Amino acid sequence: MKAFLILEDKTVLEGISIGSAREVISEIVFNTSMTGYLEVLTDPSYAGQAVVMTYPLIGNYGVTPDMESAKPWADGYIVRELSRMPSNFRCKGTIQDFLQQHDIPGVAGIDTRALTKILREKGTMNGMITTNENYDLEEIIPKLKAYTTGNVVDKVTCTNISILKGKKKRVALLDLGAKKNIAKSLQDRGCEVAVYPAHTSAEEILSAQPDGIMLSNGPGDPKECQAIIQEIKKLYASDTPIFAICLGHQLMALANGADTHKMKYGHRGGNHPVKDLETGRVYISSQNHGYVVDTKSLDPAIAVPAFVNVNDGTNEGLKYAGKNIFTVQFHPEACPGPQDSGYLFDRFINMMGGN
Numbered sequence: 001m002k003a004f005l006i007l008e009d010k011t012v013l014e015g016i017s018i019g020s021a022r023e024v025i026s027e028i029v030f031n032t033s034m035t036g037y038l039e040v041l042t043d044p045s046y047a048g049q050a051v052v053m054t055y056p057l058i059g060n061y062g063v064t065p066d067m068e069s070a071k072p073w074a075d076g077y078i079v080r081e082l083s084r085m086p087s088n089f090r091c092k093g094t095i096q097d098f099l100q101q102h103d104i105p106g107v108a109g110i111d112t113r114a115l116t117k118i119l120r121e122k123g124t125m126n127g128m129i130t131t132n133e134n135y136d137l138e139e140i141i142p143k144l145k146a147y148t149t150g151n152v153v154d155k156v157t158c159t160n161i162s163i164l165k166g167k168k169k170r171v172a173l174l175d176l177g178a179k180k181n182i183a184k185s186l187q188d189r190g191c192e193v194a195v196y197p198a199h200t201s202a203e204e205i206l207s208a209q210p211d212g213i214m215l216s217n218g219p220g221d222p223k224e225c226q227a228i229i230q231e232i233k234k235l236y237a238s239d240t241p242i243f244a245i246c247l248g249h250q251l252m253a254l255a256n257g258a259d260t261h262k263m264k265y266g267h268r269g270g271n272h273p274v275k276d277l278e279t280g281r282v283y284i285s286s287q288n289h290g291y292v293v294d295t296k297s298l299d300p301a302i303a304v305p306a307f308v309n310v311n312d313g314t315n316e317g318l319k320y321a322g323k324n325i326f327t328v329q330f331h332p333e334a335c336p337g338p339q340d341s342g343y344l345f346d347r348f349i350n351m352m353g354g355n
Helices: 036-041 095-101 112-122 138-146 180-187 202-207 226-237 247-255 341-353
Strands: 002-007 010-020 022-031 048-051 076-078 105-108 126-131 162-164 168-173 192-197 212-215 242-245 259-276 282-294 305-311 316-322 325-328
Touching: 002 105, 002 138, 010 076, 010 095, 022 076, 022 112, 022 259, 022 282, 036 048, 036 095, 048 112, 105 126, 112 259, 126 138, 162 180, 168 180, 180 192, 180 282, 202 226, 212 247, 212 341, 226 247, 242 259, 242 341, 247 259, 247 282, 247 316, 247 325, 259 316, 305 325, 325 341
Parallel strands: 022 048, 048 076, 076 105, 168 192, 168 212, 212 242, 242 325
Antiparallel strands: 002 010, 002 126, 010 105, 022 126, 162 192, 259 282, 259 305, 305 316, 316 325
């Protein structure tokens, strides 16, 4: 069956339908990872977005037990070539079947590198995936321009508090769309992790007297999370050590008077170099974000840049003055991606008085 990707600039790309045949409008973003496609599909930060994989062959090791949440969150999937005969000793099925099972539409057979060039030159755009060969551009384009991801944090956060057992430090993890390997990275270091829904009050979290608080990654525009920002202000005012990743990093900055803005096409992939401004060392990081903290809006008496992106100079982390708080824009838990920055979890445990 034919499938079409229609962008809001009226670009139309034709390919073959994979997964569900339903029609979807979404924000179209690209990811430069060569492996880890299952982690990408199941990363809650992709809620409200359809993902273009720049690597030309996807699905060659099939579906493996590497999911970052209980279900995939991407709205759609766009690839150059989809492997129909995966080979891996852990393989439990094909990506084609996985997409169909979870009702995710996709397109294969598209020149994804050409598509990525369009998104880099013109910026991230909304688009439609459809199997309707009689589509009407004049009818579709206004719908594409009107689409917004909205407050997708409410869509992806957990609904109940859950506890991951551990014998050492007790960490409260605010689930803004957390990848499961964040909690696992803490649990592997002996921590007990209590996972809280995104709209849990600061008073409830602090009443449990955690040794530290973790603010997770998540999807969407951080400025949509005004109620959560108010609770983070209260967490900041406490003396509890805090470590924040990705969306959590942006929300902590907004809670302290800084500003954020949307990037032209964002950072998504497992190969982004970030520089530690204190040591000068460069790490290769896994990233997935379309918004960034504006360092010009920072009050240096509150926070100073701690990491910077080597490619474009954007902010990748903050250190808060007089507080046991540090935040990063990238993913130290990787998955998919390198494990260069996993030491940041150790730094967090040291902040809590652990070893």
